[in-house]
Amino acid sequence: MPSEKSKQKDRVLVLKTEEMARLDAITMSPLVKSFVAGSFSGTCSTILFQPLDLVKTRLQTTITIPSGGSVGMFAIVGKVVRNERLFGLWKGMTPSIFRCVPGVGLYFSSLHWLKTNFCEGQPGPFDALMLGVVARTITGVTMIPITVIKTRYESGVYSYGSMREAMCSIYRKEGTRGLTCGLIPTLLCDAPFSGLYLMFYTQTKKRVPQRYMEGNMAPPVHFTCGVLAGVMASAVTQPFDVVKTKMQLYPHKFTSFYEAVWYVNKKYGPQGFFKGLVPRMLRRTLMAAMAWTVYEQITKSFGMK
Template sequence: MIHKSRPALLQPQDVGDTVGTLMLHPGIKAFLCGSISGTCSTLLFQPLDLLKTRLQTLQPAEHGSRRVGMLAVFLKVVRTESPLGLWKGMSPSIVRCVPGMGIYFGTFYSLKQYFLRGHPPTALESVLLGVGSRSIAGVCMSPITVIKTRYESGRYGYESMFTALQSIYRSEGHRGLFSGLTATLLRDAPFSGIYLMFYNQTKSLVPQGMDQLDAAVTPVVNFGCGIIAGILASLVTQPADVIKTHMQLSPMKFQWIGQAVILIFKDYGLRGFFQGGVPRALRRTLMAAMAWTVYEEMMAKMGLKS
């Protein structure tokens, strides 16, 4: 008698792994990894973003000839708005950064796999990948970015994000929801491109095999490379960030980039284009370094090469 061999039964964990693999496209996995990394970094570094916005929007009469530093603004916020005031704008920051980082990393992974087929990017390819990914994310999240900036400034008393969207649309139209978009892209796209270039180039300088000696060394190497890349990219893009902030807070006064440049220079001088540079550099550097470190660790756990 001939017995037909039965197929091996799948164990419960095998079924779960198979279903998970079929359901989640690599691009979606990259989106999820980016969203989680964005959540962690946003919660930690929101106070630095608020201090940056407040420093950039100080009126000339508020500081006169003396410089107002980050510590003075920090103490003023804590004294007048309580320590929790440092996290003002947290809701739009989360709504912006969580899907925004997911869109950025998901797009980055998809573009890298499509155009590079898994090969390490050159310096120019890194810039193009960063610019393209951030531009898509920036356009998608522009309305939330406007609300976030206005929350952080302390000049607007929106009760919720929904009422903020309604108020802006009613008073300024759809253009209000995308105010400062060009300046935002001029800030974020070059930052991401320059950051990714420096990040990949710095990682390439690490001796091969060094980060494989111990699993605990890899995140440290990634974070260190991120710090170096973030500092350099922040310095280059700081003026665009100042212009973006003013255009989003006062769209009637700052209607286009050239006009914003003239008015900022008239009111603050050349130094005005670098106001808030310290907290922004700290936040963007630490946030980007943490985001990339968490992203690469999670991608490795999922068996994907970032």
């Protein structure tokens, strides 16, 4: 007859085996794999293209100069480097990392779940559009407080010593509304961008011969498809990005989406809605293209493709 100590060891062994099985199941979950792959791709692209995001925000903050001319992208870069040194171009990196890394991971895992449950096979153009919109809406609503902090960090209008200080300051002075200001234009900007991007990206890939989608040619092909998709999606959604920036920087001045739209149009005309288009197009296009390229390669190494 086995002793009580032996039985206890057996029970411990069984419990450890069951726990390891549960951990393996979690680790091997496609949703977790999608989140990890997306987070990694988001890290790479965020660090590399943060200066473009900062320049875009500064352009949208300072629309004109006293002489009546317009402020150019290179003038903004020169001013930042002179006043804040080279690393000033990476101002706002911390909130960008906090927003983009889990945000991109959440986007890709949401997209994977939606495709698995609501779309059989390869999504068509409309399916891809809706998948991108819904996945980005989930991410946008979840990450809006970090988006507000990120925009204010990059603008140069506010001076926060840390993420915690920014969060507490906004909540103390503006309440919950301050941490969610600009949510509507954010969704109107990001959700259509993601939907259009995914639609253009999947349709462009379908037109590439299959032999180019395998082996060493796959990464550059994915990147090229991503660039083309990003250019088209950025141009369509740019006006909403301008309105979003205004609302998040000056919440007391613009209490509604329509107020911000009316102000931009009256003061700067239709061209005001496209300020910052070049750096945003470069940043969003290259960032999305890199994120999808890295994501495609990582998911392939995970055996998900």
